Amino acid sequence: MLKLEHLSWRTGDGRQILKDINLTVPDGKLLVITGPNGGGKTTLAKMIAGLLLPDSGRILLDGQDITSLDPTEKARLGISYAFQQPVRFKGLTVRQLLELAAGGRADYAELCDTLSRVGLCAREYVDREINATLSGGEIKRIEIASVISRHTKL
Numbered sequence: 391m392l393k394l395e396h397l398s399w400r401t402g403d404g405r406q407i408l409k410d411i412n413l414t415v416p417d418g419k420l421l422v423i424t425g426p427n428g429g430g431k432t433t434l435a436k437m438i439a440g441l442l443l444p445d446s447g448r449i450l451l452d453g454q455d456i457t458s459l460d461p462t463e464k465a466r467l468g469i470s471y472a473f474q475q476p477v478r479f480k481g482l483t484v485r486q487l488l489e490l491a492a493g494g495r496a497d498y499a500e501l502c503d504t505l506s507r508v509g510l511c512a513r514e515y516v517d518r519e520i521n522a523t524l525s526g527g528e529i530k531r532i533e534i535a536s537v538i539s540r541h542t543k544l
């Protein structure tokens with residue numbers, strides 16, 4: 391279970407972006423956060439992933455205070471983050487990226503299972519190189535598929 395308690399954050403020039411955010415996400419639940427551009431959604435996600443430190447408040451994973459752990463430590467505890475503008479692993483094929491994420495070889499059926507969850511199950515995608523010829527939406531879907539491949543808790 392993920393719990394956010396009284397999270398607040400201001401920009402360097404003093405703009406309050408997050409103010410006293412409290413929420414609980416039980417295991418196995420999907421939480422969708424919606425809001426205007428610049429509303430603070432990515433800021434909140436980055437805090438959970440350890441890419442940004444809140445000014446105040448706590449982040450708890452199964453009761454453990456993980457607020458100030460770095461992204462690597464949080465990854466070890468089972469937190470994955472899909473970037474909005476993925477820049478990693480250009481030049482790998484989709485298959486190579488997903489195998490790297492999963493930590494081992496995967497057969498076509500497994501790869502297709504993951505890719506179908508992001509709407510991309512097709513032979514043309516599995517062996518496609520990740521480069522600028524993919525559309526922005528395709529790249530985002532592949533990024534999400536690589537996160538799913540890690541089978542992390544969050």
Ligand SMILES: Nc1ncnc2c1ncn2[C@@H]1O[C@H](COP(=O)(O)OP(=O)(O)O)[C@@H](O)[C@H]1O
Nearest residue numbers: 401402407425426427428429430431432433434
């Ligand atoms: N590191 C930063 N320094 C200054 N301002 C930032 C920083 N990160 C985010 N912001 C600002 O905080 C606000 C919220 O951004 P963000 O969380 O990315 O919004 P969104 O809800 O669209 O994902 C925006 O106005 C953005 O410019």
Ligand SMILES: [Mg+2]
Nearest residue numbers: 431432433474
């Ligand atoms: Mg955003």
